[in-house]
Amino acid sequence: xxxxxxxxxxxxxxxxxxxxxxxxxxxxxxxxxxxxxxxxxxxxxxxxxxxxxxxxxxxxxxxxxxxxxxxxxxxxxxxxxxxxxxxxxxxxxxxxxxxxxxxxxxxxxxxxxxxxxxxxxxxxxxxxxxxxxxxxxxxxxxxxxxxxxxxxxxxxxxxxxxxxxxxxxxxxxxxxxxxxxxxxxxxxxxxxxxxxxxxxxxxxxxxxxxxxxxxxxxxxxxxxxxxxxxxxxxxxxxxxxxxxxxxxxxxxxxxxxxxxxxxxxxxxxxxxxxxxxxxxxxxxxxxxxxxxxxxxxxxxxxxxxxxxxxxxxxxxxxxxxxxxxxxxxxxxxxxxxxxxxx
Numbered sequence: 001x002x003x004x005x006x007x008x009x010x011x012x013x014x015x016x017x018x019x020x021x022x023x024x025x026x027x028x029x030x031x032x033x034x035x036x037x038x039x040x041x042x043x044x045x046x047x048x049x050x051x052x053x054x055x056x057x058x059x060x061x062x063x064x065x066x067x068x069x070x071x072x073x074x075x076x077x078x079x080x081x082x083x084x085x086x087x088x089x090x091x092x093x094x095x096x097x098x099x100x101x102x103x104x105x106x107x108x109x110x111x112x113x114x115x116x117x118x119x120x121x122x123x124x125x126x127x128x129x130x131x132x133x134x135x136x137x138x139x140x141x142x143x144x145x146x147x148x149x150x151x152x153x154x155x156x157x158x159x160x161x162x163x164x165x166x167x168x169x170x171x172x173x174x175x176x177x178x179x180x181x182x183x184x185x186x187x188x189x190x191x192x193x194x195x196x197x198x199x200x201x202x203x204x205x206x207x208x209x210x211x212x213x214x215x216x217x218x219x220x221x222x223x224x225x226x227x228x229x230x231x232x233x234x235x236x237x238x239x240x241x242x243x244x245x246x247x248x249x250x251x252x253x254x255x256x257x258x259x260x261x262x263x264x265x266x267x268x269x270x271x272x273x274x275x276x277x278x279x280x281x282x283x284x285x286x287x288x289x290x291x292x293x294x295x296x297x298x299x300x301x302x303x304x305x306x307x308x309x310x311x312x313x314x315x316x317x318x319x320x321x322x323x324x325x326x327x328x329x330x331x332x333x334x335x336x337x338x339x340x341x342x
Contacts, residue, residue, distance in 0.1 A: 062157070069149050076148040083141045094133045101130050159308050159315055163295045167227040172329055172340055175218040177205055178249070182213040183333060189218075193337040194235075211252045213332050220245055220326035226298045228329060229310060229341040232269070233292035237334035239277070241266030242298055242305055242327040254280060258332050265319060266330065267294065267307040276307070276317040285317050293341060298327055 173189035181198040185191070192215055203210045221242075230240055243264035247256065254260035259268060259277025267285070268275045274285040294316070295308035300323055307316040331338065 061153070065151060065153055069151055069154065072148040076145055080142065080144050083139075087139075087142065091136060098130060098133065155318070156313060156315060159295075159297060159306055160313055162225060162227050162297050163229070163308055163310060166225065167229050167295055167342075170226065170228075171342065172228050173218045174215050174331065174340070175207065177207040178209060178214070178216040180209040180211070180213045180215060183215060185215070186339075190340040190342070191337055192331055192333045192339075194237075194333045194335055207249060209249045209256060211250070212257050213334055214239075214249075214256070214258060215331050216243070216245075217329035220328045221298060221300060222326045223300050225301070227295060229293050229295045230331070231293050231339045231341050233290075234336040235269075235333055235338050236272075236290070236336075237270050238338050239266040239268045239330075239332035240294055240296055240307070240338075241330055242296070243330040244325045245328055246325065247330075258330060264330060265305050265321065266332070267296075267317060270334075274316070276319060278319065278321075283317070287316070291316070296329065300327065 174185055174192060176185055176189065179185050179192070179201075181201045181203065182195055184193045184195060184199065186193075194213055201208065207216075209215070232238055232240075239258045241258070241264065243258065243266075247261070247263045249256055258264045259266045259282070260280045262279045265278045266276070268277050268282075269290070272290075274287050275282040276285060277283075291309040291311065293310050295310050297306040297308060298304070299306075302320075303322045304318060304320050305327075306318045308314070309316055
């Protein structure tokens with residue numbers, strides 16, 4: 001009987017615990033969850049409003065910048081046309097003066113005999129006027145100045161948009177035939193790893209770099225706008241950019257060294273030194289911290305190659321060039337590894 005009483009008390013305790021647990025759950029369902037639901041709804045509405053407000057603000061800033069730049073273009077167009085009109089008037093007057101002087105001299109030659117020419121007063125004044133009329137020369141004042149559309153805001157927004165919309169939408173792979181014997185290429189053709197010891201590769205392959213630790217992408221860009229990202233956080237010695245397919249592949253000279261010839265444009269890092277390299281003319285790039293990723297943008301129609309830090313939305317360096325041939329993405333690694341991000 002005593003044992004049964006103990007067992008009965010335990011069951012009663014468990015029932016009370018279950019009742020308390022049920023009451024807590026019921027209260028949570030009745031009070032906490034509705035409050036949470038309302039809190040989530042309020043937070044979501046606030047988030048929507050924040051997105052809308054910020055995009056409206058960005059839109060207004062873009063509209064203002066658009067208006068300002070279009071006004072700059074119009075003003076520059078008017079200035080160039082006015083310069084052309086001014087020069088047209090100037091040279092028309094010069095032609096009239098020269099024609100009048102020539103007519104005067106022809107009349108003298110025609111109407112005066114030799115003795116008359118000798119005793120006549122030489123037309124020094126008129127000749128001096130003719131000598132003061134200079135030959136026409138090319139003038140930058142007659143050209144449309146593209147600098148009128150320079151806008152750091154537009155440049156940065158454009159680079160961000162290109163990197164978001166285009167980088168990753170086009171597959172870029174590294175061409176195994178071009179890979180230096182100092183580099184190994186991953187199976188997915190996206191990661192290059194440096195090794196001080198040369199691998200046993202076919203160095204007679206005409207596409208392969210036999211000295212510098214370089215590699216090219218499989219395909220070149222002929223027209224349009226292109227962008228790709230490279231993870232560089234593991235390496236403190238690399239080069240990224242573009243080059244012509246005519247870039248030499250053999251030897252230790254500057255002809256095949258990225259950035260030290262006229263056929264390549266690269267962003268370079270060596271330890272804590274960052275530079276843009278082209279034609280053997282390095283331009284320092286001051287950075288507070290090392291980027292973990294670098295975006296490369298190429299606008300063949302606009303003639304621009306640009307290097308971008310996706311984390312900070314900062315343009316690291318921008319270079320304008322009229323490209324004369326298709327461009328290949330190009331890579332060099334002298335420490336650890338780098339990888340295409342797609």
